[in-house]
Amino acid sequence: MPPTVPPVMPLTQMLAGFQISQALYVIAKLDVATRLADGPRDLASLASETGAHEEALGRLIRTLAPFGLFQDAGAGRVAVTPLGAFLSATHPMSLRPAALFWMETHYLPFGGLLDTVRTGMPAAETYYGKPFFDWVVEEPERVALTNSAMAGVVASVRAGMFDDYVLPGGGTVADLGGADGTVIAELLSRNPDQAGIVFDLPEVVSAAHGVLAARGLTDRVEVLGGSFFEEVPAADVYVLAYVLHDWNDEESGRILAAIRKAARPGARLLVIEAIVPEGDEPHLAKVVDLTMLGMLSGRERTEAEYERLLGGAGFTLDRVVATPSPLSILETTLL
Numbered sequence: 001m002p003p004t005v006p007p008v009m010p011l012t013q014m015l016a017g018f019q020i021s022q023a024l025y026v027i028a029k030l031d032v033a034t035r036l037a038d039g040p041r042d043l044a045s046l047a048s049e050t051g052a053h054e055e056a057l058g059r060l061i062r063t064l065a066p067f068g069l070f071q072d073a074g075a076g077r078v079a080v081t082p083l084g085a086f087l088s089a090t091h092p093m094s095l096r097p098a099a100l101f102w103m104e105t106h107y108l109p110f111g112g113l114l115d116t117v118r119t120g121m122p123a124a125e126t127y128y129g130k131p132f133f134d135w136v137v138e139e140p141e142r143v144a145l146t147n148s149a150m151a152g153v154v155a156s157v158r159a160g161m162f163d164d165y166v167l168p169g170g171g172t173v174a175d176l177g178g179a180d181g182t183v184i185a186e187l188l189s190r191n192p193d194q195a196g197i198v199f200d201l202p203e204v205v206s207a208a209h210g211v212l213a214a215r216g217l218t219d220r221v222e223v224l225g226g227s228f229f230e231e232v233p234a235a236d237v238y239v240l241a242y243v244l245h246d247w248n249d250e251e252s253g254r255i256l257a258a259i260r261k262a263a264r265p266g267a268r269l270l271v272i273e274a275i276v277p278e279g280d281e282p283h284l285a286k287v288v289d290l291t292m293l294g295m296l297s298g299r300e301r302t303e304a305e306y307e308r309l310l311g312g313a314g315f316t317l318d319r320v321v322a323t324p325s326p327l328s329i330l331e332t333t334l335l
């Protein structure tokens with residue numbers, strides 16, 4: 001008879017979650033899943049190639065196997081499962097950069113969550129002594145890791161999001177906070193008549209040249225560096241993808257005011273975000289809200305909260321488009 005699972009078990013697993021995150025980080029850092037991408041390998045060679053202690057690595061893999069990440073392939077060999085393969089650097093939707101990014105930049109600040117809940121101050125700001133994005137842009141390696149982590153999350157969590165989506169008409173589409181251009185490339189490759197602008201902090205947006213060249217979009221998309229708190233380019237359609245959730249209402253209002261100032265008459269604004277459902281059901285937005293709390297001044301919002309925020313800045317919410325991903329597209333028009 002299989003042992004019964006005590007009802008308290010889910011709580012025990014939640015409490016132990018920090019160890020699992022670290023275990024996944026080690027797998028990502030040692031490139032274990034990458035080395036298993038072509039098929040099962042024997043543990044001994046895997047350990048010597050990664051500079052790991054064979055027994056310790058074996059125990060790590062054995063712990064992660066029941067989570068659906070590895071399989072015992074017999075004769076001392078291990079295999080990676082389709083889920084575990086997302087930690088491979090060669091996976092087209094790799095979450096390896098996200099594993100490195102979260103554990104190298106979010107994990108230690110999260111030790112200060114108690115203070116955050118007492119004071120409302122993001123733990124990362126206390127830990128790094130400055131707002132998180134200010135810290136990121138200080139070093140090109142941090143920018144590169146942030147961009148590749150975001151691109152991986154976009155590719156995996158938002159896969160298929162724009163498949164059936166028709167962009168509102170308008171000559172120029174500006175993606176503000178568009179990072180390395182992944183989102184604008186996705187949108188414009190389906191809408192050949194529109195031109196684009198990808199706009200982000202100068203240190204971040206320079207990576208867009210490579211992404212756009214790889215997608216054959218160099219001639220149609222301009223790459224512009226700047227701060228959306230100061231001035232944004234003129235356009236007919238604006239995109240804020242996963243941007244407003246990074247900022248509190250006052251800061252978001254300043255971004256929206258900059259758009260209002262630069263926008264062409266009748267401009268549309270697309271806000272791409274996960275919307276917090278009103279009830280207690282599980283939703284990605286509720287988990288990401290914890291990241292916002294610990295790392296940034298932002299927050300995840302309900303539809304009513306977005307409508308209020310946008311309305312206060314002069315944007316009418318026309319409709320909310322559900323997508324195959326956990327994110328929605330809020331279509332708005334500037335009054």
Ligand SMILES: C[S@@+](CC[C@H](N)C(=O)[O-])C[C@H]1O[C@@H](n2cnc3c(N)ncnc32)[C@H](O)[C@@H]1O
Nearest residue numbers: 133150177178179200201204226227228241242
């Ligand atoms: C969560 S990421 C979203 C990236 C991308 N839009 C996406 O959906 O994958 C937020 C982006 O806002 C950018 N950002 C932060 N502060 C900014 C500012 N003051 N002006 C322009 N972009 C900024 C960051 O560099 C980052 O690329």
